[in-house]
Amino acid sequence: MEADMQNTVHKSPFSDLEFARLGAGQVAYMRKVKTDELAHSFPALPPMTPGVELWALFGANGDPIVLSDERDNVLVGAQEHELRTVMLQ
Template identity: 35%
Template sequence: MQKQGIETRRAPLLTPEQFANLGEGMIAYVREMRSEDVNRLYPQAPQIEPGLTIFVLLAADGTPIVLADSEEGAIGNARENDLTMVSLH
């Protein structure tokens, strides 16, 4: 598209697979959830007592890395593994 001699370019589109792999092994985020949700969403995780608040460190693609009983614990694990933390809104 051109406007008075100025050409604008569109960035190439990413496939869903390419988008899912962005930041793989480098970026992580923390999500707070109830222990019941952990057991439901991640059946491979150890069974956790119902009614607890759990902090999950997740990879960029949403894969759980570690469960912690505090946000600081999850963030500390990210730091230990040289992961860049991002904030999701």
């Protein structure tokens, strides 16, 4: 019986698309990022000085919503978009 439990695969009740949409428009996360990381991950963003550390607010799907050098500005942006925020380190 114990061997059977180890081989059990737990499946998500959500499809990949449904999982990606969880929290969309309701939840956002904030964390510090370097402009180099943003430029690599989001090439459509305007050019930024490399190596600058910013606070970023990302939607549940990972897209940037607000960028600022001040943490408080990101929190205000979350409030303006009526988003609940969590912080990632």
